[in-house]
Every structure is written in structure tokens, then in C-alpha cells.
Amino acid sequence: MKEEIIIAGFGGQGVLSMGKILAYSGLMQGQEVSWMPSYGPEQRGGTANVTVILSDERISSPVLNSYDTAIVLNQPSLDKFESKVKPGGTLIFDSNGFHRFPTRTDINIYQIDAIEYAYANDTTKTFNMIILGGLLKVRPIVLIENVLKGLKKSLPERHHHLIPMNEKAIQTGMELIKKLN
Amino acid sequence: MKEEIIIAGFGGQGVLSMGKILAYSGLMQGQEVSWMPSYGPEQRGGTANVTVILSDERISSPVLNSYDTAIVLNQPSLDKFESKVKPGGTLIFDSNGFHRFPTRTDINIYQIDAIEYAYANDTTKTFNMIILGGLLKVRPIVLIENVLKGLKKSLPERHHHLIPMNEKAIQTGMELIKKLN
Amino acid sequence: MTTAEIINPANLVYEKPKLLNDTPMHYCPGCSHGVVHKLIAEIIGEMDMQEKTIAIAPVGCAVFAYKYIDVDWQQAAHGRAPAVATAVKRLMPDRLVFTYQGDGDLAAIGTAETIHACNRGENIAIIFINNGIYGMTGGQMAPTTLDGMKSSTCPNGRNVELNGNPLDITKLLAQLDGTCYVTRQSVHNIANTRKTKKAIQKAFENSMAGKGTSVVEVVSTCNSGWKMTPEASNDWMVANMFPKYPLGDLKNE
Amino acid sequence: MTTAEIINPANLVYEKPKLLNDTPMHYCPGCSHGVVHKLIAEIIGEMDMQEKTIAIAPVGCAVFAYKYIDVDWQQAAHGRAPAVATAVKRLMPDRLVFTYQGDGDLAAIGTAETIHACNRGENIAIIFINNGIYGMTGGQMAPTTLDGMKSSTCPNGRNVELNGNPLDITKLLAQLDGTCYVTRQSVHNIANTRKTKKAIQKAFENSMAGKGTSVVEVVSTCNSGWKMTPEASNDWMVANMFPKYPLGDLKNE
Amino acid sequence: MSYDLKLKEMNDSKKQNIDEVVLMKGNEAIAHAAVRCGCDGYFGYPITPQSEIMETLMELEPWNTTGMVVLQVESETSSINMVYGAAGCGKKSMTSSSSPGVSLMQEGISYIACGELPCLIVNVMRGGPGLGTIQPSQADYFQSVKGGGHGDYKLITLAPASVQEMADFTVLGFDLAFKYNTPALLLADGVIGQMMEKVVLPPFQPRLTDEEIAKRSPWATVGKPATRKPNIITTLSLEAEEMETINLRLQAKYREIEKNEVLFEEYDCEDAEYLVVAFGTSARVSQKAVEMARAEGIKAGLLRPITLYPFPTNAISNYADKVKGILTVEMSAGQMVEDVRLAVNGRVPVEFYGRLGGIVPSPDEVLNALKTKLV
Amino acid sequence: MSYDLKLKEMNDSKKQNIDEVVLMKGNEAIAHAAVRCGCDGYFGYPITPQSEIMETLMELEPWNTTGMVVLQVESETSSINMVYGAAGCGKKSMTSSSSPGVSLMQEGISYIACGELPCLIVNVMRGGPGLGTIQPSQADYFQSVKGGGHGDYKLITLAPASVQEMADFTVLGFDLAFKYNTPALLLADGVIGQMMEKVVLPPFQPRLTDEEIAKRSPWATVGKPATRKPNIITTLSLEAEEMETINLRLQAKYREIEKNEVLFEEYDCEDAEYLVVAFGTSARVSQKAVEMARAEGIKAGLLRPITLYPFPTNAISNYADKVKGILTVEMSAGQMVEDVRLAVNGRVPVEFYGRLGGIVPSPDEVLNALKTKLV
Amino acid sequence: MAKIKGAVVVNTERCKGCNLCVVACPSNVLALNKEANSKGYNFSTMVNPDDCVGCAACAWVCPDACITVYKVRV
Amino acid sequence: MAKIKGAVVVNTERCKGCNLCVVACPSNVLALNKEANSKGYNFSTMVNPDDCVGCAACAWVCPDACITVYKVRV
């Protein structure tokens, strides 16, 4: 199994940490993982993105030009990455603030309105876990149990009490996501 | 014609300027010339030396390991350069302060006690011209007339009145020099 | 009178300076750099010096200053803006030449260049944005980071024992024979921003008058690096930066 | 009593310090470097610190200091002695670590390293030989060359307009929070030489006591660079260098 | 010699105990490895994309545990000279930077090489020249292996291609540096510095005591006891003869290093008709290209130099007698390709494919280059 | 293309009017030539063996005549960045130093190359590495032609072998720099800097006026008139794509330079069976060795690269089909020899003879090397 | 007594929602909008336009030069 | 009253004839020798040995540490 994912959005949206949780989850189920962020000042006020690869084999190139799955959380990210999803691949987006929607027909397109939900339910802290839940619903690449193990490993002990909240957010995401095409 | 000369002595003895006058003289008689000093802090309190080449042909290497003529004005210079005179070549030395004298038999050795003479006659300023005179007596590689022309070209106008004094020193040197072997 | 009626060119009292172009600035929301850019653009416009100005951008968040203010710019290597400016001004003495530098640029890697340009008395102006941190590279400790202040390379706060003392470089520059005007200002409210504008203008005038080097330090915020909101940053600056870097003229000859 | 009778170990009052070895020094006749070397050798001997000393030599005429004083030495790149000393002292805090630097080394190319080591308050001593010229390279202008003073790169005398102002770096160093003792001395006669010895000793003691950085400037002659006899150089120094670089403590905490 | 077996084992995830496996950035791995291998001092100045090295060290506060000194200083010039000072005391010391900052270190590096001081320098390359971009690059190859500074010297240059190797080569770099009393360079790029992968950190080693240092590095300046002559670290010799002797000693050491320390890794090379040579991130991209080529029936193989100096000249030379052609892939305008050509010495065509200024080539591009230029 | 005829003529003493001939050091010749060719600014820091360049300029006081600015500054780092600033204004500007000082300039040089700024950098090499010695050397070849600084860039590198060429190449260096908007490096060694020879100085050229500069260098930052957009000198491009474009433009320029600007000199090569390749002082020593070899009946010839970058690859390649072997002679551990080998690509043996750390080889040694290694 | 009335125009696309103008305004005229611009920033808007005195404090401190100020004596 | 008598020994090979000791001596004890040492320097010598008071001024200022000083009360 091998999954090549790009997650892209505004700087503050927790894109990088979502990728990290995903990578940790892969690690907990014994996979090879790589996590490669865009970096530097272009993040500032602009977009941030991260490429995550989970694989059963040694990962060769950590930098990719096309992806199995793209998760895009703002307009510029959609504009940039829609075309880079492999035919038959998956595109997940949060439509908040979008004025142009995805148009490809050779990929699976999902919408998840996590931003709106998070604002409405005052759960902006777990916003990125909602997205992750959505992803896992349509691409069950890691077991939720391994996500939680990964959280346990990566979070400092004093934050472990937050794990149930995160689990809940994942469930929410699984419910929120809907296929568009 | 080609003459490869090393002049070596204490820092303050005017070794470099003697070499320069010689080079200028060669230049005035249309020769190719090169003047290559030892340089840097090793001069400080130590020895200074300069390699001068006069030649009718384009000069290839300006740095030499052996010389047609060596002029040595202190003990360390004798120690360093005696062995580097080509067989059949010329060694000229001022014996002031020497405790070891040249020993080679396959070269022409000349002594010129210019330091003593210069002190005695209060002409330390033209000391190096005395040496030059000695050289020209035994190795007439440039015409005295060209030496004077060279002086005229290299000295600033306001020093031109010193030229006769220098000419006199050359004459003195021609008289002082004596062959030892 | 309705708002719509008031909004009329005849009633204009403030607008974006003409020399500040429409390119959106890359700075974080609330960053002091933007305010100072605006002032500079305004002053050059008011002095009618666009044709005479050669500005030197640093390496730091302001590296892209050249994208925003419509004059000729050179972007100098990290810390070397005063050297670059020296050459430009010496070769084109009738031009307005100024550097725009951050505290890392001016007071760390560029210490020697800054001190020697000021000591030679180059007829340049130095606009020095002291935000107590390396903004561009992600919030590391700067020479001017305060004792106890946190940064990504002193996550528990600067510790003088481990990290050395904060450096008041402007005080040093005021000591040098080559500087004619050394002042410290801020842009956190309208009153101080107006003063800063006057200071920069004076620095520019000095440099054209051949009086020597002028240094305008602007004690600034870097809310990203400080990990505070822009407003909280201003308050923190007033409470913490000003005591160590008090505003006012250090030298005015 | 005849001279021969007086010359007796029992009557000894002064001799070459033991840590100054027999290697002939390469300095020009009359060079101030030699006197300061002697003092350092004497002090380290008297403090019994030979086993604890790591000295840092500069690039400059004193580059070969390591040939003469029998302690462990590192010869630093031009201007970087304070950086080298910082590392040595930080890693071996119980050692006596000092730099020995000329004015070109310390106040030109090494400006940033000097200021930042002093500002961090590294527990080192800096012995600063200010002879107003680049001795080693043949007498070029130094940052400390006086207004009007000749050198091979200002053959008609330093001209502030062209060459910038002479730099009193020691004054700057005294301003820094990291320095505990900053003093200016000379070695042109026995009284001042004795004072210089005391100053260097104090600097060494401070550094072992962890008080911060000590700087001992020795206003010096470079008769070769100045193109004067050693005696005339001393007189010229008193008449010309001292007014700009007055002797005495600038800071003593 | 091929890639060291112990390292290979470490890298083999099948053998890893999950509890020992952590996920971190390459830059972070360097910091952890440095503390763990008993590094005495780090001196640095921030620059993207490697600032996490110092940041992680400052988080770890090793001065409270191993006693390691971590100092953020005024410039890269200062950092490298601090490394000189620390290394001169026989201490395990290091600095890190990225391309423009490493350029500022060239004088200091030349001094360190001449002074025969063991230390570790990390360059996480970004796109140049000039201020360039902060994106990954490999365009400092020449600077690293030919001589960015003045004079005849070499740096043992290790090119990691994974986060695990960032950790491992920190340890290995120090080991080699101390084995030969010479500076080692860890030459990575922004991809490897910034990406997270699984890593098993090296075991803790205590810092050496003063006594151990005096024994291992008797030349170190630690204070002169009565029992020996002063130790002097210097790179000056005004007598040219003396300076030549120093240089000849350095050259002899470099021949030793070339004999003993070459490291490289081969992938699908046994029956290869076409050889790709690439290091670091380019090698990982090329590995994928080789996989793709094999899938298309093209017999491609990858040789990844791990030590860029000493360069695997013999290994490549041997392939020159076996393969039909060689493609060198770099994130530069073509630098290592010269060393490949020197190794091949005209026997088979050596082609080049590169991307410049911060662009990482994609596997397709490499495959395509292989096909159009060689196959 | 062979050695430029105009220069050759100038060098031909038979044609010289004695009144125009002066005797001076190579370093002095650079200073005189700079003033005469209309240089606008010199920025420097003293270092042996080239301090006479600035000293001579300070004697000449060109600010009183041509208006040229001469500034002694705080360091080489500062000098090179001043050159950046001056060159950015379209001014003819230069600096000079020797090996350790040039190492300190590497970041700045990379910036200048990336900014496509024309200027002249002089390196009068001394023995390294480290502080080394002040004696002559050629061990900065790699630094000069491969890349001392970070990133992919090149310097047009001229290697004078006489005092006359120190003057001529100062002019030529500037001309090429402005022709291609790229930095030129005059790479000499201590022998050529310190020795005096006859020289005919180049004719006086006025400094360019502001108007002329605006015309020649429309990109220069001289103050933005209403008629154009701001001129911006920068080397930054955070977008990797943009940075690659810049790099591709640089590379295209380098290909142009390689096509047009190769200079070399041949001596006794027509019927040579053995070719010696050497530059600068080594070439002069080797010329004597070739004379000696011919006297012994050995058909030796000398090819002297004048431009080290662009390297006379084709010329040498052509000889690879004619001669039995090639000897490269350098005052280093062997650097240019790699470029010779790359040119020859295995067709004939390429041997190396070098002296290190400040030693100038003697003609006998070279002859001996020729005999033992090749003949 | 003449009353001074002001009004401001915010370049909402340029605005980064830093809130500094809001804080700077002596008359509490401004507030950040609930809506975000295309870059995701909640831009500044006049919420109490009648209270604006055209003092330009908001504009002077705005780092992004988003605010144009108008003023009349009525 | 006890009189103080001194004497100095100059390391003539080390001496560089800089004359600083000669100038420093309050009693004019020293002068440079007409003869030079092997390095060509006219070294310093006691010319008025009886006047030496052993004050060591000469030795303190000697840059080359050539002078050893002895002193007795007589």
C-alpha cells in the first residue's frame, strides 16, 4: 500500500500538524512515512502545504508532482493542486470562502464544510481533526486506533486528556464529508 | 645576452633599489628585464633579496634557483646563495661582519668592502651604487651611460641633481672590487 | 452629511502615498514594517526625490521592500547594506541613499559594516527596524532581544548568562564621530508615527546636506515572532521594549 | 664593589621572564609588541597559570606571539580572535583565555567579533595593541590612524573626508554591558609599563573570577610603520596618540 | 567499499523496535544526534532551511544534561571561527548553516582544514546563487568538494538522503573527523532538512573528559603542563618550504582518506545497462525513476555516492566497463557530473540531467532524461 | 581562438617606444591601468602580496584627476559588497585581495554573479590553506573557476603571466565584465604581483558620464525617472520556478562566454609530441622547461590558458589527437589538471607536476617531470 | 461651533484584519468584519460611521495603507 | 646613608639596538655599541657602569627582554 497526499491551506489552519498526525498514524501501523512541508516566509499570510507519503516499502522520492489525494482548504490551494491529483484520485475541499469549485471529472471529489462547522460549534481547535476524519472516511489509509496511538506518541503527556476530543472530531468529519461527483 | 642575478643583504641595505637601478639600466638599453623581490614580513630585521634578469629575449621564468651572479651583503645571504651560483658564475660579497667566507672554487669570487668605505667616507647613501660599480667592473652587463639614463627615468626630477654623486659611487665601486680567487 | 457625501476627493485628508504601489505587501498582519514603508514612500514623494533615490534593502522581512516603494533599489547581502550604501553614495554623491535594516541585519551580522559606515560619516540615512527578533527566519533571538524575552532560540527567555546581553547598538552609533543625527522612534500610534516621519525626513535631509550619517531606529513589533496579536504586541512593546530602548534623540548635531 | 661582583644571582632584580623563551622575536627593533609580550609572560608566570592558559594570537605583527611565550596558543584568523576565545572559554571555563590583537585585527575586520564577545560578557581578557597602523602588512592606515597621520594608504595623511574618522573602539567597548574592566595604558616608560602590567593582571584575574570581559588597550608605537626611530616614535605617541586615546581606566566594575 | 553494514541495518525498518522509532525532521535529527554522540559545542546563526538545528538544541538544553554548549552568535563568520577555537581544544564541535552562510565560512574552513582540526560543518543547501531561494538545491557541490576556500584542502563530505542518515552521519562525520583530524561536512539539502521521516536515534555517548581528550588529541590546546612543550594551533608558515611540508602532509592524509573511506550505495545495479548517479534528494528521486524504468523493461541502476569526498571514483570506473551509458542527476547545473566524467575517463557517454535554483526534479523527468539521452 | 592579436602586439617589446615603457610591479600596473581605463571605484583591504594596488591608487589620488573613488574599508567582506553596490549603479568598480581575503568574499561574489553585475575582482594568490604563507601560489584555481561561493555561477577568469598582462587584463577584465554583465576575476599570483617588468600602460579613457551609464546599463540603479519602472538589483526569488529561470539565463550566458571568449597562448606547439599546460607564473617556468627540452631534442610545446574560465577545452582536446602525452604544471596540488583531463577525456595520458604552499617550481623540475612522467 | 465629520474608505482586499486601526480609532468607529476577503482576512469596516472625526489615526497606523480618510467641517 | 649600586647584563645577541634602554636610563649608563652583533645590530652596553643604580628602567622598557639587572646596597 502506498498513499501520496498533499494537504494545503492557509498558514493558520493546522495543515502541517494534520500531516504530522497522519504520518504518525502510518508510523504506528509500521509503515514508512515521509512528511515534507513547504517552508519559509511564503507561508506568511500565504498558503502552507505538506506532502505526506505512507507506504509499505522504503519511500524513494519525498517530493512529488502528482498525488493520490489532495486536501485543499482555500481557493489558492484548489487552484494550485486540482490539476495535480492523479486520474482516479481523490480531492477533498472545504468550500469556505471559495468562489471557484473543482471541475475535474476524472477524480473523486468530496466536500467537507469543517470550517463552518467548527465556527458554529466552537471547536476550531480540532478543526483539522474533522478534516482528517473526512479523509479517513473516504480513504481509510490508517486505522483510527493508530491515529490515536500516534497522537499519544506525539503529544506531550499533559495533553493526553485532549485525545478523546480529537477522536470525537474525527467522527464528526466522517459524518460531514460528502461526495460531489 | 642574458644575465641572472641575485642581490641579497639586510633589509636596510638598499638591496631592492640596487636591483631596480640595474633593471632600469637594462630597460634603457632595450633589454627585457625582470625584478623579483623576496617580500613580506620576513624582511623585517631579516634579510631581503631580489632576483634581477636582463635579457635580449623574452624572459620566461622570473624566479630562479640558480644565478649567473650573486651579490651578498651579509652572512646569512652568503650562506643561502653561495651554493646557488652557476659553475663559472660570479659571487660578489662585502665582508663586513662576516665570520665565514666563500669556499667554492668553481666560481669567480670578488670582495668589495663598500660598507667600510661608505662609513669611512660618510657616503652611506650611495652605498648600493658602490656595489653596483663593483658589479659592472667585473660583469659589464649594462653601460654606465644606461645606468645614468635609468636613474634619470626612475628618479623624480627634484632628485636629478644627485645623479653625479651616484656616478662617482659607481666609479668608486669599480676601484674597490678585488678578485679573491 | 452622509458618509457617501464626505467621501469626495475634495475632502481627502489621508491616502496611500503615491510611491507605495499596489502590490500587496507580504508582511504579517499588523507588522510595523508596513507603517515605516508608508512613511518612507510619503517622504520621498513629498521631498520630490523619487528620481534621486537609491534605496538599499536588507536581508530580513524587509528584503522585498523593493516590491512596494517605487524607487530604484538594491537588495544587499545580509548585514552589508551600509557597505552597499557607502559605495552608492560615494559614487553618486547627489543621490539620496538610505538603508532599511532589521536588528539581525544591522546589529548582528552587519555590526562591522554599520559601525564603520557610521564612523566614516557616510552621507547616508539608516532606517533601523528594531523588533527584537529575527522575523524573517521564524522568530529567533536577535542581538536586541530583551533579557527574559522568548524566541525560538531562547524558548525559555533570553538568559544573559547563556545568550549574552541585549545590545543597544544605537547608543554606540551615537558615540561615533561620523554620525550627525541618531534618534529612536516608534510607529505604534499616530503621535509617534508622525514623529517618526519627521525623523526620517530629517535623516534624508541631513544626508543630502552632507552632514554625515543619520540613524533612525524604529522600535517595532513582530507579532508573529513574538506570538502575540498586533495590539498585544504594541502594548508589550511599550511596556518592555521602551524601557530598554527609550524613545528620543540620542544625537542631533 | 665592581660590576662583576654585583652581577650575582643573589642580587638579581630583573630578568627575562621564564615563560618568555629564547627564540629571538621577529619584531622590529623597538617595537612595543615585545614589551607587552614580556609583561604577559611575567604575569602568567607570577600567577602560576601556565598550565591553565590558552592564548589566542591574531593576524598582525603579533601573529607569531606563540613562538615566544611558552603557553598553549591558537592563532586565529584575522579579526576572529574574540570568537575563537569565546569558544575556548565557554568549553573550558576554568582556563585563562585571552586574545592579543592589533588595531586592524580588533577594530577593522574584527569589529563584529570584538563587540559581540564583549557584549556577551565572555570571561576573557582582550589585550589590544593600538599602534595606529597596520604594522604587519607594511604600514597601511588602521581604523585608529589619527587625523593627518601618514601611512602607505594615506600618504598625505589621513583625511577624514576621504578616509573617515579615527575610531575609538575602546570607548565603545566600555559602553557594553558585558565588559567589566576597560582600560588604556602604554609601555613607553617604566612607570607606564608597570601600570600596564597591573592592568593586564587585573584583566586576567577578572576573567578567572567570571566578571565578564576585560579590555586592556595598550597605546603603542610601530616605528617601522610610522617611519621614525623607536625613541622618536615614543615621543610622537605621547604628543599625538595620547590626546586622542587618553590613558586611564574607562570602566572598572 | 559499499555502504557500511551497521548503518544499513540501522536504516532497515524491519528491525526497528517501534518504541525507539521517532518521527522528526532531518534538521531535528542532527540536533538530537549531536547531543547523543557527545558533542561539546554548537555555534550557529539562523538561516532557512536549517534553523531547526539550533532551535532544537535550544529546546533540548543539553547544557543541563551533557554539558554541551550551544551558542547563537553574531554571524556565520564567527560561528566557524568558534568551531576552530573549540576544535583546537580537542572538543567535538560543530556549526550548521545553509548556502550563503556557508560561503561566509570559507576562510574559516580553509583555516580549520590547514590546522587539521576535527569538526563537523552542516550545509543544508538552498537554491543560489546570491540570496537565491530557500528551496532545496545541490549547487554547492563544487564548493564542498573542490574548494570553496583558498588553498589545497579537502573536506570529508557526507551526503545523507534520509532523516535517518542525518542522524547517522552526524555521528559518522564526527568519527571520521577525529580519525583523520580533519573537518567533515554534512552536505544535505532543504528537502532532507525539512522533511520528517522515521528515525532511530543513535545511542547516547558521554562527552569526553579532559583526560580522554588529552589522550585522543595530544595536540590540543588545553593548557600546557610542565611535561610537554606548548601546543600551538596555527596555519601560518612564512617559509614556503615549511608550508609545502604542511601541504604534503595534508595531501598524504587525503590519499589515506580516499583509500579508506569511500561510501556509496547501489540499487538495482547488478545487471544494469544504464547507470544513474545521484546523491541526496536527487538519488531518492532517481531511485523512483529507476523503479519506473525497470517497470518499462529498461535495465537501469542507481549508484548513490554517500561520500562526495572521497568520491567513489573506482566504483564508477568499474561500471564504465559494464554499462552502456551513465546519467548524472543533480539539483544544479551539473557539478558532480565532472567527477563522474573524470572517473569514466571517456569510456562510455556520461550525460547530465539537472534542475536549478531550488527545483527538485520529478521521477518522470529523470526517467525521460534517461530515455532521451541514453537509451 | 588564440591570444588576442592586439594584446600580443602590445606585449611585443620591439614595437615599443622607449618613452612609453615603464618599469613597475604587477600590482602597480593594475592600479595604473584601473585609473587609465576609467574605473569609477576601488574598495579594498590590505593584504600581502597585493597591498601595492591600493597603495599605488592612494599615491595616484585619482579622485583629483578622473574622479575615481578609492576607499580602504573595514574588511574584504565589506569591499566586495561595496563593489556590488557600485556595480549596481552601472559603475566600473573593483576590489583586490589575496587568498584568505578572497575566501571572505565568496558570499558577495555569488551575489554579484547572480545579480549579473559587471566588476573586476583581483586575487593575487598566496600559499594556503589557512593563513598559509605570503609566497606565490595557484591553489585558488578551483575556488575561482568551479565555485568558491554557493550556487551555480561562473567568473570570467583571466590569468596574467606578466606585468604587461596585469595592466592589459585589468582593461580586458572590465570590458568582458561589461560585455556580459558578469564579474571578472583577474587571477594572478605573488610572483606576478611583486615582480617588476617593462610595461606600456593602456591609454587613458574617460570615466563614463551618468548619461552614458544609463545608456550602457539601463538596468542600473541611478534614481528612477518618470520614464521607466524602478530598477531593482536583487538576487532573491522565493519562487523556485523564478529562481530557475534566473539560473537558466545565467547558464545561457555562460554558454555564450564559452563560445566567444576563450583565450590561450601556444608556444612551440606546432610539431609538439608532448604538451605542457600551465598558466601564470607556472607557464613562464614551463616555457623555460620547454626551451630546455627542445634543446635536448624533446619535442615539447606549451599551451598557456589565459582565460581559465572559459577554459580552452577545445584547443586542448584538439591536441589530445596529436600529442603523446600532456603534463599540467601548477603551483598547487593539482587543480587545473582536472579541466585538462575533462578536455582530453582519456585519449592520452595527462600527468601532473606541482609544488605546494608557496613554492615556485624551477624549470629543471618541470623538465624532469616531463621526462620521467611522459617521455 | 463647527462640527467636524469624517469618513474612511478601507481597501478591503488589501486589509489584513490586524485590528490596529480599530484600536487606534479614538471614536470606536471601526471594527473587523465577520466576513473575510479573498485572502481569508476579516477586514476592517466602519461600524459607527457617524462618530468618525476624520482624525486619520487609523490610517496613520495601518501597516498596509488600506485606509483613505476624508473630512469636512459642517 | 646606604648607597645603591646596580649593574646590568645585556644579551648582546638578542639586542636589536633600538636605543630605548639608552633613553630610559635615568643615569645615562647605557649607549649603543659601535660594533654590531651577528644580525647587524649595534647592541646596547654599559658605558658608565658606575652610575648604574639598578632601577631596571632599561630592562622594563626593553622590547626584547635583553637586560638582566642586579642591585646591591653598599
Ligand SMILES: Cc1ncc(C[n+]2csc(CCOP(=O)(O)OP(=O)(O)O)c2C)c(N)n1
Ligand atoms: C549570510 C546569511 N545568514 C543568514 C541568513 C538568514 N536570515 C535571513 S533574514 C535574517 C534575520 C532577520 O532578522 P532582522 O534583520 O531582525 O529582520 P526582521 O526579519 O526581523 O525584520 C537571517 C538570519 C541569510 N539570508 N544570509
Ligand SMILES: Cc1ncc(C[n+]2csc(CCOP(=O)(O)OP(=O)(O)O)c2C)c(N)n1
Ligand atoms: C582576511 C585577511 N585579510 C587581510 C590580511 C592581511 N593582514 C595581515 S595583518 C593585517 C593587519 C595588521 O594590523 P594590526 O592588526 O593593527 O596589527 P599590527 O601588525 O599593527 O600589530 C592585515 C590586514 C589577512 N592576513 N587576512
Ligand code: SF4
Ligand atoms: S515575521 Fe515579524 S517582522 Fe516579519 S512580517 Fe511578520 S510580523 Fe513583520
Ligand code: SF4
Ligand atoms: S612593523 Fe610595527 S608593529 Fe610590526 S614589528 Fe615592526 S614596529 Fe612592531
Ligand code: SF4
Ligand atoms: S479617521 Fe479617526 S475617527 Fe475616523 S475611523 Fe479613523 S481613527 Fe476613527
Ligand code: SF4
Ligand atoms: S490597520 Fe489596516 S490592515 Fe489592519 S485591520 Fe485596519 S485597515 Fe486592515
Ligand code: SF4
Ligand atoms: S638599571 Fe637603571 S640605572 Fe642601571 S642601566 Fe638600567 S636604567 Fe640605567
Ligand code: SF4
Ligand atoms: S632596549 Fe633592549 S633591544 Fe633595545 S637597545 Fe636596549 S637592550 Fe637592545
Ligand SMILES: [Mg+2]
Ligand atoms: Mg528583527
Ligand SMILES: [Mg+2]
Ligand atoms: Mg596595528
